[in-house]
Amino acid sequence: MVQATRLTVGSLILLTTMVRPGGAAEQQFACKGQVVQEMTNPAVQPRPIDLNVTLGDKNKLSITTGDGKILAPRITSNNKIQLKFATKEFAGEYFHYTGDLFLIYKSGPLARLNCSRS
Known part of the structure; x- marks a missing residue:
């Protein structure tokens, strides 16, 4: 029982250190998804989106699109749960835990x- 408790506590500590939003090291993510449509039309396929996101020291954010365009969004908020940012084209919300x-x-x-560490 004690060993199981230690394992659980150790796993929680590891998970907490992995998802720290403002860590000192640069974090890189590969993100893949698509535009969500209100009314689904089977003839129209959702547009796939591929991004490479880098969260650097001092909360510097960089996004590279699938076609090589580099964006430097302005971070509006960053806490343990959520990172919010904005560009000319869109506003973004990234959830650290999920x-x-x-x-x-x-x-x-x-x-x-959905983003995963790269």
Whole structure:
């Protein structure tokens, strides 16, 4: 029983250190997803989205799109649970614990991506 408790506590400590939002080292993520549509039309395939996201020292954020375009979003908020940022095209919300990234485009669509460490 004691060994199981130590294992659980050790796992929680490891998980907490892995998802720390403002760690000193640069964190890189590969994110894949698509635009979420309100009314699904089987003839129209959702547009896939691939991003490489880098969260560097001092809360510097860089996003590279699938076509090589580099964006430098402005971070509006970053805490243990959520990172919020904005660009000219969209606002973004990344959830540290789940790896979910939502992009809310100013033109209306919403995109949902899932990110994993790369």
